[in-house]
Amino acid sequence: MNAQGRGPAGEVDPADQWVFDPSTGSYxxxxxxxxxxxxxxSVGSRADASRPRRASAAEEAxxxxxxxxxxxxxxxxxxxxxHGRRKRKPGLSRKQKVLRWSAGTLGFxxxxxxxxxxxxxxxxxxxxxxxxxxxxxxxxxDGPVNILVLGTDSRKGKGNGGYxxxxxxxxxxxxxxxxxxxxxxxxxxxSIPRDMITDIPDCPTKQPDGSTNTIPGQxxxxxxxxxxxxxxxxxxxxxxxxxxxxxxxxxxxMADFNAVKELSTAVGGVEVCTAKPINDPKSHLNLTAGRHTxxxxxxxxxVRTRKSVGFGSDLDRIKLQQQFLSSMIRKMKSGDTLTNPxxxxxxxxxxxxxxxxxxxxxxxxxxxDLAKDLQRVNVxxxxxxxxxxxxxxxxxxxxxxxxxxxxxxxxxVKADKSLxxxxxxxxxxxxxxxxxxxxxxxxxxxxxxGGPVGAAQETVDWLQNQKGVGLSTNAGNAxxxxxxxxxxxxxxxxxxxATLAEMMGLPKSALKQSSSVGxxxxxxxxxxxxxxxxxxxxxxxxxxxxxxxxxxxxxxCAK
Numbered sequence: 001m002n003a004q005g006r007g008p009a010g011e012v013d014p015a016d017q018w019v020f021d022p023s024t025g026s027y028x029x030x031x032x033x034x035x036x037x038x039x040x041x042s043v044g045s046r047a048d049a050s051r052p053r054r055a056s057a058a059e060e061a062x063x064x065x066x067x068x069x070x071x072x073x074x075x076x077x078x079x080x081x082x083h084g085r086r087k088r089k090p091g092l093s094r095k096q097k098v099l100r101w102s103a104g105t106l107g108f109x110x111x112x113x114x115x116x117x118x119x120x121x122x123x124x125x126x127x128x129x130x131x132x133x134x135x136x137x138x139x140x141x142d143g144p145v146n147i148l149v150l151g152t153d154s155r156k157g158k159g160n161g162g163y164x165x166x167x168x169x170x171x172x173x174x175x176x177x178x179x180x181x182x183x184x185x186x187x188x189x190x191s192i193p194r195d196m197i198t199d200i201p202d203c204p205t206k207q208p209d210g211s212t213n214t215i216p217g218q219x220x221x222x223x224x225x226x227x228x229x230x231x232x233x234x235x236x237x238x239x240x241x242x243x244x245x246x247x248x249x250x251x252x253x254m255a256d257f258n259a260v261k262e263l264s265t266a267v268g269g270v271e272v273c274t275a276k277p278i279n280d281p282k283s284h285l286n287l288t289a290g291r292h293t294x295x296x297x298x299x300x301x302x303v304r305t306r307k308s309v310g311f312g313s314d315l316d317r318i319k320l321q322q323q324f325l326s327s328m329i330r331k332m333k334s335g336d337t338l339t340n341p342x343x344x345x346x347x348x349x350x351x352x353x354x355x356x357x358x359x360x361x362x363x364x365x366x367x368x369d370l371a372k373d374l375q376r377v378n379v380x381x382x383x384x385x386x387x388x389x390x391x392x393x394x395x396x397x398x399x400x401x402x403x404x405x406x407x408x409x410x411x412x413v414k415a416d417k418s419l420x421x422x423x424x425x426x427x428x429x430x431x432x433x434x435x436x437x438x439x440x441x442x443x444x445x446x447x448x449x450g451g452p453v454g455a456a457q458e459t460v461d462w463l464q465n466q467k468g469v470g471l472s473t474n475a476g477n478a479x480x481x482x483x484x485x486x487x488x489x490x491x492x493x494x495x496x497x498a499t500l501a502e503m504m505g506l507p508k509s510a511l512k513q514s515s516s517v518g519x520x521x522x523x524x525x526x527x528x529x530x531x532x533x534x535x536x537x538x539x540x541x542x543x544x545x546x547x548x549x550x551x552x553x554x555x556x557c558a559k
Contacts, residue, residue, distance in 0.1 A: 128352050128355065128362060131254075146179050150227065152173055172192075193223065193314055193315060226240040252358050263350050267343065272293075275557045285308070330554075385547065444472050449526050451526060458531070481526070488523075
């Protein structure tokens with residue numbers, strides 16, 4: 001057996017074992033012999049040397065890479081080209097080109113907190129750890145995708161005993177909410193500060209015996225205690241982020257210290273930049289000013305350091321992590337990685353061992369389905385942004401959500417609007433050419449069909465007292481819950497609708513002309529309604545002051 005226990009040593013190098021599977025029409029990496037496979041069992045030997053061996057139908061259907069050889073092939077001359085004439089070496093066939101491309105792309109998955117490479121073969125299923133968080137989501141969805149990426153401060157694993165706090169249960173030390181657009185043209189990774197004060201909801205957790213234990217929620221505590229503290233699992237952080245942002249999460253991926261060390265090594269190192277020398281005895285990072293390629297322990301030190309950059313806060317460390325992850329994404333998607341099967345093999349092996357995921361993507365097959373779905377995102381259209389926060393007046397060691405900036409940002413992501421401006425916003429204010437009428441002429445009945453409790457009366461008060469819409473009334477609760485706010489009006493009320501839409505920031509999609517509307521227009525506040533005076537439509541760009549960095553920006557340098 002070889003060192004990894006994957007089959008007889010001296011056979012085919014796993015990096016060269018890409019073979020075509022006629023039953024699926026794609027390529028896969030064959031790791032070891034399968035019982036009953038005559039090709040594997042007879043490699044390097046023949047029962048009758050005088051009798052030429054005929055290839056099986058399966059072999060004829062499985063072309064090998066030009067560099068792939070079995071032990072029995074070594075030392076054998078190439079087949080004659082005929083009549084002693086030397087023919088020009090032919091170029092790659094279409095299948096060979098597809099094979100090389102497949103080696104780099106079909107096994108690639110794009111996620112935040114970094115990116116990861118996964119291959120379609122059963123070997124890695126045994127590597128994957130998973131947690132049942134009580135959510136049953138399909139690996140792939142037709143809509144936008146939200147993946148929660150968690151980096152814990154657990155010191156478990158080889159070589160992590162010297163970092164202090166060995167008893168840490170593994171809090172949410174680094175957290176990204178990775179949003180991929182519905183059309184897969186862009187992605188936004190929102191960094192959530194670990195020291196932000198927030199509310200943690202009640203959290204049901206699965207126990208080893210199959211039972212469920214609900215951990216009581218807490219109010220006004222640090223975000224990082226949503227994981228590990230009181231036995232909370234990733235599902236608790238999942239629910240905390242959903243409550244905070246209003247976004248529905250599809251999957252989670254969790255990694256620890258070893259993930260950073262092993263993945264940075266697997267890709268051959270990650271380039272980082274420092275504008276000044278850094279010597280941090282706590283993280284053990286010692287770098288001169290300039291560009292460096294870090295991996296292993298040095299890579300971990302880079303993403304952990306904070307006292308030597310900026311103001312020494314966790315927010316400054318987030319900037320380092322965003323720089324590191326952006327560079328890692330570029331490295332993983334580079335030709336140097338994607339065209340190197342051996343490097344991809346190491347990367348996939350390291351990633352599947354380092355990650356813990358939800359049951360919805362808990363197998364190699366499901367991860368590969370997700371990979372194929374998300375691989376279209378271009379690096380230049382990936383933006384890392386930090387959730388806006390301000391200093392906590394009650395505790396200088398913590399921060400609180402900057403509501404004025406965070407809410408529009410969350411609404412923008414929820415509306416699937418890109419921070420990289422690769423497409424037009426999905427909505428925008430009413431472009432109707434109808435002539436607007438004075439506010440005093442607007443007549444509307446307001447119903448609550450999914451908004452916050454008391455939203456209808458709050459809106460009526462706002463319209464009457466601040467906007468001069470005296471003919472607005474509270475019509476109570478709607479007969480059904482809606483996901484999107486709706487304004488119904490007749491053709492004769494188009495001017496009124498245009499006026500009200502401008503006041504409330506309603507998107508064009510909210511306006512519905514109907515012949516059944518009576519004397520008053522019908523406004524139904526839905527789940528996308530947050531508060532009176534806040535536009536229902538998401539903004540087309542992020543609020544001023546929201547820190548962000550593009551994943552393809554190679555000029556970012558830690559200050």
